Amino acid sequence: MERRKFIKNTVLASSLTLVPSFLKAFETIDIKSIGYKRLVIVQLTGGNDGLNTIIPYRNDIYYRSRPKIAIKKNETLRLNDELGFHKSLRPLKHLYDSGDLCIINNVGYPNPKRSHFKSSDIWHTGTTNKKEQTGWLGRYLDNYGQNAHTAMQIDESLSLALKGKFKNGIATKNATELYRSLQESDFNTILAYQNSQQHLNEHNLGYLYRTMIDGKSSARYLYETTKGTSISKDYPKNALGNQLSTVAQFINSRVATKVFYTSLSGFDTHSNQNAKQDRLLANYADSISAFVKDLKKQNNFKDTLILTFSEFGRRVSQNYSKGTDHGAANNVFIIGDQLKKQGLYNNLTTLQDLDNNGDIKYEIDFRTIYATILDKWLNVNDQKVLDKSFSKLDFI
Secondary structure (H helix, E strand, C coil), rough: CCCCHHHHHHHHHHHHHCHHHHHHHHHCHHHCCCCCEEEEEEECCCCCCHHHHHEEECHHHHHHHHHCCCCCCCCCCHHHCCCCCHHHHHHHHHHHCCCCCEEEEEEEEECCCCHHHHHHHHHCCCCCCCCCCCCCCHHHHHHCCCCCCCCEEEECEEEEEEEECCCEEEECCHHHHHHHHHHHHHHHHHHHHHHHHHCHHHHHHHHHHHHHHHHHHHHHHHHHCCCCCCCCEEEEEEEEHHHHHHHHHHCCCCCCCCCCEEECCCCCCCCCCCHHHHHHHHHHHHHHHHHHHHHHCCHHHHHHEEEEEEEEEEECCCCCCCCEEEEECCEEEEEECCCCCCCEECCCCCCCCCCCCCCCCCCHHHHHHHHHHHHHHCCCHHHHCCCCCCCCCCCC
């Protein structure tokens, strides 16, 4: 029996792809030897409208371009004399005022793609090379993933960002679910079947045996480490709130995980944008606020950096359906206790100099943000991960 066919036909196929063998090494790692710094990523999937998120409330071009969907001046939460927050982001305004938020405007990359799939792939791989099949965090794992360094996605499936050539991150909704899924009778039956060596050659037997044993061991480690950690009840009942609650449980239990990946979908607002974005931004802000409060309560916020991005922004001009179409450059949020640059990192473009499609031109390459986080936060060689040297920013 071929290895690929065997895995495909087992009930554990999905679980096996989510549990890399190197996680077993966590059982013997002293977390104090690698530090507690964590990176938490939140992807606003679908292309959040950055121009109605950080609002140029004194810009006439903004209001002329969006007669039906522009946020009124008196409804913005003012950040300075030119820019304001969307009203749903009031919890983030508190982080802004306390110096825990940095807003980077006009973030993108050369020759922007306006396809969700293509642009997401570029952000996930950290390169515009169409042939690249590994994610930037996957390459981080390839180079620095021995022992304690790893990445985890709080979901049922793993995104390209966390897939390397030799190592992958792990995808699970929570430690208990992963542990129990690998305790099912079918799992043990397959192990027994492996040991019988029927229809399996030595190569396939060894591969499958190691994968399953390491998967079960890894799941046990995560389960045993987190089961005594209480979960705050203050999180909002939405998808991102549930994910960040799980991330907080992992962080507060001091699991040896360096990167957590989460997402909130629904931002592809081609029609009736305002009501949708009002709700989604409220979900985002309320979830982030609960997450930060939870970490602060356990004294873990100081070792956590939160990166929020969307695969692209929206067109400056509204469309005929009271929405916006796919655009280019957008804003990025950096949240943390150790920010070097607090508040607005740079100014929003004046909207007078747009690209040929009527989109905001990028000023800051998103890979400079990745490079800065890799170098200054995760303390690794960013060029080795990104396959190219990028300048560093000063937000941390």
